[in-house]
Amino acid sequence: MVNIAVFVSGGGTNLQALIDKINGGYITGAKIAVVVSSNYKAYAIKRAEENGIPYRVISKKDFSSIEEFDRAMLDVCEEYGINLVVLAGYLSMLGQGFVSAYKNRILNIHPSLIPSFCGKGYYGITPHEKALEYGVKITGATVHFVDFEYDSGPIVLQKAVEVKDNDTPEILQKRVMEEAEWEILPLAVKLFCEGKLKVEGRKVRILP
């Protein structure tokens, strides 16, 4: 059984997609053992409660150093025997200690086709605003392993989404979530749980 920790900060729609895909049997041999939110107000917490999933709130600003924050996050993961961490709309930067402890075992979903519209400050609605400003014809979502920089680890899956003439950032964000994020994040988790992801330098090979 793969014990998953899902880290959240907001609405939790990607968390909900994972819950639904596990409950529906698409993802097997895994369970969400704990949800960790960076803030008390995240609606994702309500989703955890409604599905009987234990949750914690750990806010980086409550710690005097990144090392102490890392320790608190690692303690929760050790308590629940976590094998895989999934960042699902999570907005805090994890420290080097945490990332090293879970090397190639932290998946993040980012709402653009990395390396476009990513990096520090590119979260929430911003990637979609920048995509529309630039005038791209396609955007999409990326699942990648987390390393020591924002949105820069080896790419696991990507899915393209069409940008339409009258899109607003909000309309585009919704289409990217519905058509890409909520599909490729559960698929990446499924592949990880089936042992089918092989990291080779910057590349991730998907085994048959």
Ligand code: GRF
């Ligand atoms: C999504 O666009 C996700 O890609 C980004 O944060 C947004 C909200 O995610 N990381 P969620 O609804 O909280 O899962």
